[in-house]
Amino acid sequence: MGFQALLIPYFLFSLMFFPNFFIQSSGLRKIRKSVIRLPNGDSYGHPFDPTRVTQISWHPRAFLYRNFLTDAECDHLIQLAKDKLELSMVADNESGKSVASEVRTSLGMFLWKNQDKVIAGIESRISAWTFLPVENGEAMQVLHYENGQKYEPHWDYFHDKANQVRGGHRVATILMYLSNVRKGGETVFPNSEIKDSQPKAIKDWSECAKKGYAVKPEKGDALLFFSLHPNTTLDEFSLHESCPVIEGEKWSATKWIHVRNFDKPQ
Incomplete structure (x- = not known):
C-alpha cells in the first residue's frame, strides 16, 4: 500500500x-512527438525533427538530415536567386580577398539574413540542429551548377588571417540540396575514415564520387559537417569536393557558421 x-x-x-x-x-x-516547434515563424510549418538525422562519419564529423527542407522551401530559394547569379569566388590564401578561380566554376549569390519568413524559419531550424546561434552564421549562399561545373577539393576553414577577424574560423557547414541531379554533383570527402566502406555501383555514382565517402544531392536533404575538432583545432578530414554535374543541373544552398558572432565584428 x-x-x-x-x-x-x-x-x-x-x-x-x-x-x-x-x-x-x-x-x-x-x-x-520528436519534433521541435521553432519560435520565429516557420512559414511552412516544417519543424526540426532529430529522428531524420543520421551520422555518416565521425572523421570528419558529418550528419545527413533527410527532408530538411520542403519542396516549397527549395523552390522558393531558387526563385529568389535565379536572376541574380554571378560567378562564384574563392578566398585567396594569402590576402583573404575573394577572387575568381578555375577551382570553383559554379554561379551563386547571397541572400539576406531574415530576408523573409521562409529564410528566417530555415535559419532557426539550422540553429536548433547545430546548437550554434543564428548570429554566428553568414548569409545563406544559393549555388547553381550546370554540366561540368564543380568545386574542387577544399577546406571551409581559412588559411589567411584576414577572414578570421570577423567571427573566427568557420566551424560548421550546412549544404542544402535544392534539386535532384540525374548524375554527378555528389559531395565527396576524400579524407574520410570510412571512404573505403561505401559500396558504389558504377551506374549510380560518378568517377569523382569514388574518391571517398560521397553524398548524393537529393532535393530537400541537408548535409552538416564540422571543419574544426571539438577542441577547435583544424580538422583536415573535412576536405570535401562538389563533383562535376554530368547530367541535369544542381541547385544548392550553403550556410557557413563561425565560432563567434559574425554579425558583430570584433
Whole structure:
C-alpha cells in the first residue's frame, strides 16, 4: 500500500510536467512527438525533427538530415536567386580577398539574413540542429551548377588571417540540396575514415564520387559537417569536393557558421 501511495502522486506529477510522454501497458515510456516547434515563424510549418538525422562519419564529423527542407522551401530559394547569379569566388590564401578561380566554376549569390519568413524559419531550424546561434552564421549562399561545373577539393576553414577577424574560423557547414541531379554533383570527402566502406555501383555514382565517402544531392536533404575538432583545432578530414554535374543541373544552398558572432565584428 505504501508503494502505491507513492506511485500515484509521482504519476500525476509526470503528467503535469511531461505531457509528451505516455506509459504503455508494457510499462515503457515513449515520446509522442520528436519534433521541435521553432519560435520565429516557420512559414511552412516544417519543424526540426532529430529522428531524420543520421551520422555518416565521425572523421570528419558529418550528419545527413533527410527532408530538411520542403519542396516549397527549395523552390522558393531558387526563385529568389535565379536572376541574380554571378560567378562564384574563392578566398585567396594569402590576402583573404575573394577572387575568381578555375577551382570553383559554379554561379551563386547571397541572400539576406531574415530576408523573409521562409529564410528566417530555415535559419532557426539550422540553429536548433547545430546548437550554434543564428548570429554566428553568414548569409545563406544559393549555388547553381550546370554540366561540368564543380568545386574542387577544399577546406571551409581559412588559411589567411584576414577572414578570421570577423567571427573566427568557420566551424560548421550546412549544404542544402535544392534539386535532384540525374548524375554527378555528389559531395565527396576524400579524407574520410570510412571512404573505403561505401559500396558504389558504377551506374549510380560518378568517377569523382569514388574518391571517398560521397553524398548524393537529393532535393530537400541537408548535409552538416564540422571543419574544426571539438577542441577547435583544424580538422583536415573535412576536405570535401562538389563533383562535376554530368547530367541535369544542381541547385544548392550553403550556410557557413563561425565560432563567434559574425554579425558583430570584433
